[in-house]
Amino acid sequence: MSLLAREGGVAERFAAWGAEWLPGEPLSRHTSLGVGGPADILRVHDTRRVPELVAYLEAQDVPWRILGGGSNLLVADEGVPDVLLHLARGEPIEFAENRVVVPAATSLGTAVLACAKRNLGGMEGLVGVPGTLGGALRMNAGAYGTEMAGVVRAVTLFQGDTRQVETVKAEQVGFKYRHTNLSSHDLVLSVTLELLDRPQSEVLERVKEYNRKRRAAQPLQEESAGCMFKNPPGHSAGRTIASLGLNGTWLGGAVVSERHANFIVNRDHATAADILKLMDLVRERVLKAYGLELEEEVVIWRD
Secondary structure, three states: OOOHOOOHHHHHHHHHHOOOEEEEEEEEHHHOOOOOOOEEEEEEOOOOHHHHHHHHHHHOOOEEOOOOOOOOEOOOOOOOOOOOEEEOOOOOEEEEEEEEEEEEOOEEEHHHHHHHHHOEEEEEHHHOOEEHHHHHHOOOOOEEOOOOOOOEEEEEEOOOOOOOEEEEEEEHHEOOOOEOOOOOOOOEEEEEEEEEOOOOOHHHHHHHHHHHHHHHOOOOOOOOOEOOOOOOOOOOOHHHHHHHHOOOOEEEEEEOOOOOOOOEEOOOOOOHHHHHHHHHHHHHHHHHHOOOOEEEOOOEOOO
16 A cells, blocks of 8 residues: 555545545456456546656655556555556547547457447457557557557657657557557557558457357456467467466366466465466476576556
């Protein structure tokens, strides 16, 4: 818990800046894995006030970090001491022909379907990827041949180094496989997409097909963070783990999914420690059998 949580009048001060103060929030409520200890959350309803909010936190020597949709995040059971900046949903999507400006807190599914109503497509493969546009941008999310890098044209962000809001071109983001060059203090505020003219009926049919494939291949009804490891060059992490017979391996309340071996699910009140130990077990077995080092795709907060 941060030092601010011990002061009086904090909630009122932040409310004046259009932000909501949530001290000591269990992060298990804010992550798709359903694990994680407490932290103080500052939910921002007006992104124009981000520079003021950050300036105040830094003037108080309070460390901060960014909390997105929590769908690709594993937080330690002890929680984290930093204040977490969390953008609230609700700001509108803006359309200008094939260009679409989407607030970072918008879910991927909401964005895809809103664009479909305007007969715009090109990111249907991402509709079932959990999380927000900001998180998807940060990790260059991809599925079924579509990556964020292919549709992003500009990003508006609060830059961690300059502490200013700037709009940068997509090539300045440094897209790579499941990676960008954004720092931990670069807060994405909105993403400008360029989409294809595509009839709504065709977009929805593609969405339906991709969702069918996901339901068949992924444990969508259980708590998870999606794929835990990146695919090593030339290999599938899921198939490599499955080849060792690790599907169904339990550790505490965490299980390597029987349906997709690159998913670890919270099946029986798992702790973050259970999941971390199970990840270590999987990594060690793969390294021993194949000489491959599995790199986490999930973001891990240990302190």
